[in-house]
Amino acid sequence: MNKTFLTSAPTSKWARGVTLVELMIALTLGTVLLIGVVQVFTSNQHTFRINDNVGRLQENARTALDYIGRDVRGAGGTSCLRIPENELADLAAGVRRTATVNVVANPPLLGGLALGEEIRGFDGGNYPVMGAVGDAVVGGTDGLRIGRPGDCGASLTGNLAPTNANIMLPASANACGFEDGQVFIISDCTSAVIFRGNLNNPNANQLTINHAMNLNTANREIAYDDSATVSSLVTRGFYISIRNGRRALVIDTGNGPNNPVLAENVENMQILYGVDQTGDLSADAFVNAGAVANWSRVVAAQINLLMASDPASNLIPAPQTYAWLADAALAPANVVAGDRRIYRTFSQTITLRNRAP
Template identity: 25%
Template sequence: MGPHFFFSKAARRSQVGFSLVELMISLVIGLIVLGALVALFVNNSSTRRELDRSADVLENGNYALNLLRDELSLAGFYGTLATVSGSTDAPCSTSLADWNGSMGLFVRGSNQTDTPDPFSSCTTNRKSNTDAVLVQRAATCTTGGTSSDCETLTVGRVYLQVSECGDEYSTTPSVLAAYAATSPFTLRAKNCTTAAPIRSYVRRIFYINTSNQLMQVDIGNGAVGTPQLIADGIENMQIEYGIDTTGDGSPDCFIYNSGVSTDSIACSATVWPPATQNTAPPNPNWQNQGPNIVGARLHLLGIATQATSGYVNDKTYAMADWVLTTAPGDAYKRRVFTTYINFVNPQGRRQ
């Protein structure tokens, strides 16, 4: 036996590899592992998409709720303790005379089904069976202030100045006027020497459009502004208004935009007569009781902006006078957001 025998035997041993069966088994195992990884990735991606959609509903709903709460809580804010009057019911009016006559009516609501619709001339693509609300107030900062959202006096814009000087206040408590070259704002501060603060005047309407978006439009002096998008994914808005019938600053009963509330503390038909609910502006219900509103229950229905595959919405919803008794049956997730808002400035003037 020579050395070549051992060499050839070792060479044959070193060339032994996988058999065809072993190779196929390894490929199958690899495919199983790859399939499991792909399934895990797909499931994670689907879960992430659903989380994002749920988060969008929460984010849009909470943002809209907080913004409306901030705006409504400022209803009737005029910078200082001001005695205001007037309940001219003209929510879309761009006339300064109507503005002066409506300072006591610091909120004005409407349901889209109201006939006639008092907001039809100043809202675009308003969705059916949704509420709209007008808020009147002064800006939270004075003209010439240091905050970035404060403005300088601009010719043609409407501003409010409230006197803080006792003797002057008894005769001329406030001036609501458009700024001009000769300033109409001559009222005085507490020392009766320096000028009283001047604030921009805000008349702002919030409503839902047919694309399920919360919109805002400002009513300007002589013209209605361009509607601005506030939040996507808001399918419905309903508001109940608390009316103070005893003058103590607390709500004694509630009404819907479409009429008398049916809850446990509903206003009587004497306070809010159903027969005149849909009277065209000037509406006697809002003229008589609008200045007595001291708070509101706000309801929003948020909706996902994208459908969820395999999901069927079988829920029903009830918000104030809007009741969806038939489940949508679609693939869109929804969520109801509700809060109560005190109108602190009108309340303060009553307490």
């Protein structure tokens, strides 16, 4: 009987297992590579967080300055009419002119503003929030209040006789959001009337504004035709308060704690005012609000914002040093932050176009 013996073939060197030394080398190389990947990922993530925070604070600052700038530029506006300087001073002093601007509204503006003084600043956290319910203002921050024409207007639909108490506007004026008791301005670019009115039966065909005598001191004295336009005169303010545990720039619409937020993480706002001291309608000096003796002489405003990254972020290894305009100061000085957030300063100088030469 033949016997068959099974024998194994010679083992190829490529079929052998790895030695312990080889395994340790492979693990070491893998660990080094993994650590490198983690470090690259962590570094990229940190860079992304920094760029994201810087991008957001820049966007917030740009939004805030654009919004405030539009209101400052329009402060004291009367449609396409520019009030002569002598009348501007009289209006600021409470003299109700009838030469170019006939003022019969009583009172002419909200928020403590007077005609001719449609821009008013407040230093050191002393901004007085409008409305019956106040709001907390962060100490050491400035505030600003503006009076200007509304963004929406409409042309008259017919002649407006001096003794006619009703002002007829097209139905499209309903989209302007006019309200009872608002201050309105009628202007044809050569003269203007500022009055208060109530809405009279708005409908799909027209909008009628009633010239209520209990809201005004007299009837209008100027007759206008359909070349004149009507818009509201609005009062709006800006101040720093706390929203959701962080500082924010707030728009004062008279609703106290419910005032809308314009931009988050605005740590401070300081404002300097360009004052015309020589009567040439240009700024001769920039001063803080407490140094402005006559607000009808203010022809420009410099808005300075201090922006910061989110309060919970510690994005830099050491507190940052930045140049900032302290309260009541006229020039910036170096400030060391109290945390490791990112800080950026933004500044914009805005001319009041209704007082520019």
